[in-house]
Amino acid sequence: MTQTGPLSGIRVLDLTSVLFGPYAAQILGDWGADVIKVEPLTGDAWRYTGQFRNRGMSGQFMAVNRNKRSLAIDLKHPDGKSVLQRLIPSADVLVTNIRPAALARLGFGYESCEQLNPRLIYAAATGFGQDGPWAKRPAFDEVIQAASGLASSIGSDEEPEFVPSLVGDKICAFALAGAVSAALFRREQTGTGQMVEVPMLETIAGFNSIEMFGGAAFEPPIGPIGYKRMKERRPVRTKDGWLTMLPYSGENWCAFFEAVGRPELIEELCVKDPVLRSQNIDKIYACMNEIGPTRTTSQWEELLLRLDVPHTAFARIxxxxxxxxxxxxxxxxxxxxxxxxxxxxxxxxxxxxxxPAAIRRVPPRLGEHSREILEEAGFDEREIEVLLNGKGMALGS
Incomplete structure (x- = not known):
């Protein structure tokens, strides 16, 4: 199969499940890497989450597991361990979201893998930084949204709300894919691998702090925490639907209020001055909500496009x-x-x-490529049959 993408020629062992790790590994696969998904004999739990035509192939699983080959082995079984030990020397990257202590007990902690392959990039997708007191805690997206302050930012300190999407997992997946790429670049310069850790809590807390620190970005604080503008921004109701319109610069705001026949608001709301405009933002958005129903969505889009004001109608999922x-x-x-x-x-x-990145392989069935991968690793037919009979691995249907 023709390899494309900037990571063509890179082999990744994907020892991850559910979303954070698998999505990161899929990104590497989309970018050209040969990704071997190492699954337990029961499969990634994400295979059974959501809607599916056939058990074990849910839409959610397939959305983050294309461009991979599936190898089904039991890492608690001696035969399963022997398979992974044979694969590690040929790999460039090992990605895992198995808790580090648990993986170390299986014999595949960083130090053990480094001995097998000093050039290996060992990427750990963790919930909490392993140098902190929460290192051993389990983590899920809602846990991270809560602990990072993201839920408080979406709602309030008094009544936090979750983003209705697994944003923590998905943001961290991009961070992990970038970190692996950076580590591979360094390896090209030095010839040696390293351990990479992307902890969800730290990653999302840093991500959220960019605008949400507000006045607390200074020490001592010079104002309240949070980003007031985001709290005031809401979809604008039009005569027949919804629109988001975001005049941004002073020129945008002046052109907007002139065009809608409300030029007096230019001075009244001080829209020319960015500091005063920010202070009046709640009043400005209140006026927009009053003005919105005077036109249909398409009429607004025609006007705003002519004024070069950022806008869009809302897409239904x-x-x-x-x-x-x-x-x-x-x-x-x-x-x-x-x-x-x-x-x-x-x-x-x-x-x-x-x-170019590309979809080269469809999402694999459980263990679909087990025999193929073992043959590439140098196992002969007799060894493969012994492994199968020993119940340490499985072949896909």
Whole structure:
């Protein structure tokens, strides 16, 4: 199979499950890496979460496990351990979200893997930094949203709210893919591997602090914490729907209020001065909510496009593949899966002009590539049969 993408030639052992780790490994696969998904004999738990045509192949699982081959082994079984030990010397990257202490007990902590392959990039997707008191705690997206302050930012200190999306896992997946790429670059310079850790709590807390520190970005604080503008921003109701419109610069605001026949608001709300405009932002957005219902969504879009004011109508998630820009760039594609039929997925969004990312492999069935991977690792037919009979691994159907 033709390899494409800037990571072509890189082999990744993916010892992850559910979302954070698998999504990071899929990004590396989209970027050209040969990703071997090492699964327990029961499979990644994410295989059974959400809707599916066939058990073990849910849409959610397939969304983060394309461009991978599946190897099903039992790492608690001596035979399963021997397989992974044979694979590690040929790998460039090992990605895991198994808790570090548990993986070390199995014999695959960083120090053990480094002895097998000094060039290995050992990437640990953790919930909490392993040098902190919460190192051994289990972590899920809602736990991280709560502990990082993100839920407080979305709601309030008095009544926090979760983002209705697994944003912590997905943001951290991009951070992990970037960290692995950086470590691979350093290896090209030095010839040696290293351990990379991306802890969810620290990553999301830092991500959230950028604008949410507010006045607390200074010591001592010079104002309240938080970003008031985000609290005031709301979808604007139009005559027949909803719109987001975000005049941004002083020129934008002046042009906007002139065009809607409210020029007096330019001076009244001090929109020319960025500092005073920020102080009046709640009043400004209140005026926009009053003005919104005077036009239809399409009338607003025609006007705002002419004024060069940032805006868009709201896309329904049920119709997201028909959003005009996304449809034009063919963001969503239909792939033909041999057992699951036609499957809709988002293509890789990152563009590489000389080494394009691509969907090369459909999401694998459990253990689908076990024999193929063992043969590549140098196992002969007799050894493979012994492994199968010993119950330390499984072949896919």
């Amino acid at each position: 049920s119709e997201i593949d028909q959003q005009p820009h996304l449809k034009a760039v063919e963001m969503f594609t239909i792939i033909d899966h041999p057992s699951e039929g036609k499957v809709r997925q988002a293509r890789p969004s990152t563009r590489f002009s000389e080494s």
